[in-house]
Amino acid sequence: xxxxxxxxxxxxxxxxxxxxxxxxxxxxxxxxxxxxxxxxxxxxxxxxxxxxxxxxxxxxxxxxxxxxxxxxxxxxxxxxxxxxxxxxxxxxxxxxxxxxxxxxxxxxxxxxxxxxxxxxxxxxxxxxxxxxxxxxxxxxxxxxxxxxxxxxxxxxxxxxxxxxxxxxxxxxxxxxxxxxxxxxxxxxxxxxxxxxxxxxxxxxxxxxxxxxxxxxxxxxxxxxxxxxxxxxxxxxxxxxxxxxxxxxxxxxxxxxxxxxxxxxxxxxxxxxxxxxxxxxxxxxxxxxxxxxxxxxxxxxxxxxxxxxxxxxxxxxxxxxxxxxxxxxxxx
Amino acid sequence: xxxxxxxxxxxxxxxxxxxxxxxxxxxxxxxxxxxxxxxxxxxxxxxxxxxxxxxxxxxxxxxxxxxxxxxxxxxxxxxxxxxxxxxxxxxxxxxxxxxxxxxxxxxxxxxxxxxxxxxxxxxxxxxxxxxxxxxxxxxxxxxxxxxxxxxxxxxxxxxxxxxxxxxxxxxxxxxxxxxxxxxxxxxxxxxxxxxxxxxxxxxxxxxxxxxxxxxxxxxxxxxxxxxxxxxxxxxxxxxxxxxxxxxxxxxxxxxxxxxxxxxxxxxxxxxxxxxxxxxxxxxxxxxxxxxxxxxxxxxxxxxxxxxxxxxxxxxxxxxxxx
Amino acid sequence: xxxxxxxxxxxxxxxxxxxxxxxxxxxxxxxxxxxxxxxxxxxxxxxxxxxxxxxxxxxxxxxxxxxxxxxxxxxxxxxxxxxxxxxxxxxxxxxxxxxxxxxxxxxxxxxxxxxxxxxxxxxxxxxxxxxxxxxxxxxxxxxxxxxxxxxxxxxxxxxxxxxxxxxxxxxxxxxxxxxxxxxxxxxxxxxxxxxxxxxxxxxxxxxxxxxxxxxxxxxxxxxxxxxxxxxxxxxxxxxxxxxxxxxxxxxxxxxxxxxxxxxxxxxxxxxxxxxxxxxxxxxxxxxxxxxxxxxxxxxxxxxxxxxxxxxxxxxxxx
Numbered sequence: 026x027x028x029x030x031x032x033x034x035x036x037x038x039x040x041x042x043x044x045x046x047x048x049x050x051x052x053x054x055x056x057x058x059x060x061x062x063x064x065x066x067x068x069x070x071x072x073x074x075x076x077x078x079x080x081x082x083x084x085x086x087x088x089x090x091x092x093x094x095x096x097x098x099x100x101x102x103x104x105x106x107x108x109x110x111x112x113x114x115x116x117x118x119x120x121x122x123x124x125x126x127x128x129x130x131x132x133x134x135x136x137x138x139x140x141x142x143x144x145x146x147x148x149x150x151x152x153x154x155x156x157x158x159x160x161x162x163x164x165x166x167x168x169x170x171x172x173x174x175x176x177x178x179x180x181x182x183x184x185x186x187x188x189x190x191x192x193x194x195x196x197x198x199x200x201x202x203x204x205x206x207x208x209x210x211x212x213x214x215x216x217x218x219x220x221x222x223x224x225x226x227x228x229x230x231x232x233x234x235x236x237x238x239x240x241x242x243x244x245x246x247x248x249x250x251x252x253x254x255x256x257x258x259x260x261x262x263x264x265x266x267x268x269x270x271x272x273x274x275x276x277x278x279x280x281x282x283x284x285x286x287x288x289x290x291x292x293x294x295x296x297x298x299x300x301x302x303x304x305x306x307x308x309x310x311x312x313x314x315x316x317x318x319x320x321x322x323x324x325x326x327x328x329x330x331x332x333x334x335x336x337x338x339x340x341x342x343x344x345x346x347x348x349x350x351x352x353x354x355x356x
Numbered sequence: 357x358x359x360x361x362x363x364x365x366x367x368x369x370x371x372x373x374x375x376x377x378x379x380x381x382x383x384x385x386x387x388x389x390x391x392x393x394x395x396x397x398x399x400x401x402x403x404x405x406x407x408x409x410x411x412x413x414x415x416x417x418x419x420x421x422x423x424x425x426x427x428x429x430x431x432x433x434x435x436x437x438x439x440x441x442x443x444x445x446x447x448x449x450x451x452x453x454x455x456x457x458x459x460x461x462x463x464x465x466x467x468x469x470x471x472x473x474x475x476x477x478x479x480x481x482x483x484x485x486x487x488x489x490x491x492x493x494x495x496x497x498x499x500x501x502x503x504x505x506x507x508x509x510x511x512x513x514x515x516x517x518x519x520x521x522x523x524x525x526x527x528x529x530x531x532x533x534x535x536x537x538x539x540x541x542x543x544x545x546x547x548x549x550x551x552x553x554x555x556x557x558x559x560x561x562x563x564x565x566x567x568x569x570x571x572x573x574x575x576x577x578x579x580x581x582x583x584x585x586x587x588x589x590x591x592x593x594x595x596x597x598x599x600x601x602x603x604x605x606x607x608x609x610x611x612x613x614x615x616x617x618x619x620x621x622x623x624x625x626x627x628x629x630x631x632x633x634x635x636x637x638x639x640x641x642x643x644x645x646x647x648x649x650x651x652x653x654x655x656x657x658x659x660x661x662x663x664x665x666x667x668x669x670x671x672x673x674x675x676x677x678x
Numbered sequence: 679x680x681x682x683x684x685x686x687x688x689x690x691x692x693x694x695x696x697x698x699x700x701x702x703x704x705x706x707x708x709x710x711x712x713x714x715x716x717x718x719x720x721x722x723x724x725x726x727x728x729x730x731x732x733x734x735x736x737x738x739x740x741x742x743x744x745x746x747x748x749x750x751x752x753x754x755x756x757x758x759x760x761x762x763x764x765x766x767x768x769x770x771x772x773x774x775x776x777x778x779x780x781x782x783x784x785x786x787x788x789x790x791x792x793x794x795x796x797x798x799x800x801x802x803x804x805x806x807x808x809x810x811x812x813x814x815x816x817x818x819x820x821x822x823x824x825x826x827x828x829x830x831x832x833x834x835x836x837x838x839x840x841x842x843x844x845x846x847x848x849x850x851x852x853x854x855x856x857x858x859x860x861x862x863x864x865x866x867x868x869x870x871x872x873x874x875x876x877x878x879x880x881x882x883x884x885x886x887x888x889x890x891x892x893x894x895x896x897x898x899x900x901x902x903x904x905x906x907x908x909x910x911x912x913x914x915x916x917x918x919x920x921x922x923x924x925x926x927x928x929x930x931x932x933x934x935x936x937x938x939x940x941x942x943x944x945x946x947x948x949x950x951x952x953x954x955x956x957x958x959x960x961x962x963x964x965x966x967x968x969x970x971x972x973x974x975x976x977x978x979x980x981x982x983x984x985x986x987x988x989x990x991x992x993x994x995x996x
Binding site for chain 2: 072073190191192193220221222226247250251253256273274277287288289291293303308309
Binding site: 460473474522529 | 891
């Protein structure tokens with residue numbers, strides 16, 4: 026389903042992730058196919074339980090057991106050009122991949138940094154794990170360089186996480202993620218724990234670094250304002266599946282899927298004079314032992330009979346795709 | 357419109373543990389001389405980032421924590437001087453909705469028990485009556501089927517449902533003033549709109565007055581009549597909703613508005629963000645707390661505390677510049 | 679918890695299967711049986727190891743408790759009857775577990791001894807809980823000078839080696855079942871106190887306690903309705919483990935010879951007597967009391983550990 030002429034750095038195909046529980050299986054991610062193009066910012070949007078975080082973790086095989094991939098592949102095409110299936114990688118290859126080729130930053134900077142380790146040592150460790158021959162002095166020089174890009178004074182290297190503010194810690198996190206110059210950055214709700222002004226600064230920084238380090242970014246977030254600002258394309262997830270995948274303009278101005286439409290209508294926009302917010306009734310679906318149907322059907326204002334009995338597939342409609350029986354031929 | 361709540365020169369200081377006594381003791385100036393009033397039937401938004409003191413102010417208003425100094429009036433009566441018994445009676449009239457529904461409900465109390473407990477405390481009605489009142493309240497907030505959910509426990513509910521339980525519990529004694537502390541911050545995006553609408557409908561139906569505490573200015577714009585912006589324990593701006601969003605005066609308000617993410621890819625990107633981050637509330641900058649980060653700062657800004665002055669038509673701002 | 683009702687139903691059925699010769703006609707309609715077995719196997723699948731530990735614990739404890747209530751089913755001898763059989767008789771058909779140096783049937787002493795040790799252990803634990811829990815609640819919630827004083831006292835008692843403390847009290851109070859119970863209970867009061875106080879301190883900071891204040895609840899009501907129910911789950915687990923410990927303490931006390939008059943059958947005392955005759959090849963006098971003590975303590979331990987998994991309200995479903 027990748028567009029012709031555009032290189033993909035990551036190709037997720039028919040990925041399914043499930044967790045066994047006592048009463049059945051939770052299908053956290055189901056049949057997800059998603060290309061990530063080189064140099065873009067892809068927003069992965071959805072509410073809690075939609076599977077976006079699980080999907081993100083699975084790219085680096087960071088899911089905690091008993092969650093496991095039950096099908097599909099994640100093909101990574103790095104700078105060297107070779108294509109490898111991340112899900113087929115052994116432990117050693119994965120350790121090499123993480124940090125060097127693909128990096129990830131998380132939501133809570135407070136718990137992501139080791140409180141007993143100084144900032145400098147964080148960087149030294151990050152470097153030496155992959156390049157064990159690098160001397161400490163050189164590692165610190167590289168850390169200083171990247172701190173400059175992050176807008177942090179080098180005196181902070183000697184400090185410990187508790188001495189830094191939340192925004193600064195989050196910037197250190199990006200620094201650690203980018204110190205080895207990966208080509209893909211996954212960001213899982215990176216600004217959720219930040220104040221709004223700090224968040225805006227962080228967003229600016231992330232865009233600057235993306236250009237400077239020639240990155241591809243997958244931004245996982247439930248914050249529509251954030252993805253509107255940063256993303257080129259957006260994948261909307263619901264019930265473990267991709268509901269819609271399109272350019273950011275199309276998603277916001279011309280959404281196809283009723284869920285996407287519903288989301289757009291219920292988020293307040295400070296620039297508009299909104300008298301009413303249209304709310305979606307109901308709550309996200311239970312992902313345990315799902316029946317074949319569209320996961321959004323119970324809440325969908327446009328639900329038809331077929332929606333409740335057959336699961337729609339993600340179909341391409343000229344450069345954008347949606348999984349909805351309103352558009353797909355019911356055969 | 358009469359003022360239902362009036363706060364005058366509210367101050368709340370917390371000592372920093374282990375910082376000694378007397379002159380050397382370090383103090384967190386959580387709320388630093390805050391005054392405002394809320395008219396009956398209005399929604400006053402209290403907006404700010406972390407450390408602004410908004411949550412503390414909300415709790416002070418209903419005397420959930422005791423002010424270090426200052427006056428709080430409910431319907432003209434000074435509630436600071438209330439004795440325990442009067443305070444208990446007050447609780448039936450002024451209530452609070454909390455941020456995290458899963459933490460603000462006891463895991464061992466069923467929905468019916470939790471919502472009915474305020475009625476029990478204030479001795480309203482007998483058992484049979486209370487059950488009906490609780491069921492009625494549950495239906496009003498959209499918890500149905502009420503009889504079925506009555507027996508459920510918080511961990512069996514969805515996030516939206518549990519927040520409705522919190523709302524029902526707050527409203528079951530028919531209060532007239534409710535402090536809502538970030539009631540939708542922990543909810544899913546699609547649930548937020550539902551809860552906001554619910555709060556608005558209930559306000560009209562039950563004649564409520566809200567203090568709506570939030571860090572999200574977009575939701576403040578939707579729900580509030582007037583909005584107060586707080587920074588590091590002080591109110592820096594207070595104006596009607598339309599005034600504040602169309603003609604913000606204080607540089608901090610302007611920065612805040614510029615930084616709010618817009619769910620529209622074609623919208624402007626924020627520029628000229630203030631430098632640095634929010635300083636500590638233990639040793640705040642002298643004079644105007646915002647001046648070290650302010651683009652427009654002048655030498656006078658680090659002098660005395662800028663007063664909250666009326667810049668026209670009831671629009672208050674604590675910036676001395678024009 | 680509805681599952682517990684079916685659980686009880688299922689277990690009663692199991693017990694019936696185990697009691698060869700037990701004459702309990704417990705009527706269960708077929709649907710009840712099916713439901714109980716269904717709940718049983720669902721829970722077994724869900725909790726795996728912990729479930730079986732709990733079941734084992736319940737069975738062992740249940741069996742011994744049953745034994746204390748219906749001793750006649752297990753033995754026809756009187757434990758104090760010195761003419762029951764020959765002295766130092768080895769285990770035989772007439773006396774399954776042999777006889778002791780005074781001609782008393784060892785089996786009977788095991789059966790009736792269960793009452794003693796179980797009675798003391800449970801009573802002592804109950805007493806400790808009844809004192810330690812409220813003190814812990816109040817201390818943790820109040821948090822002021824009262825908390826500091828109580829904590830100091832409790833920590834001092836706690837830091838004392840339990841057995842020595844029990845010995846000291848038992849020696850001080852003198853012989854007698856009640857005195858031994860008191861001596862044992864003193865050792866465990868700090869356990870409940872510390873546990874409950876710690877939990878209270880934590881729960882005190884929870885949002886729902888603040889919410890309870892916001893709706894106007896008084897401190898006593900908050901303690902009773904909001905704090906205590908959230909503390910009780912851990913307490914129940916500790917209670918069972920505590921009984922296991924109390925069993926060992928009581929056995930140790932009577933092993934030393936403190937506390938119980940001669941007429942009351944007691945495993946600890948028998949253990950001590952058995953030791954004397956072991957060199958002459960009389961193994962049954964010491965083995966069975968030792969095994970029973972171990973079995974009973976193990977049973978309560980398994981019960982407690984198994985319960986701790988089940989009763990945790992935020993149990994992960996995985």
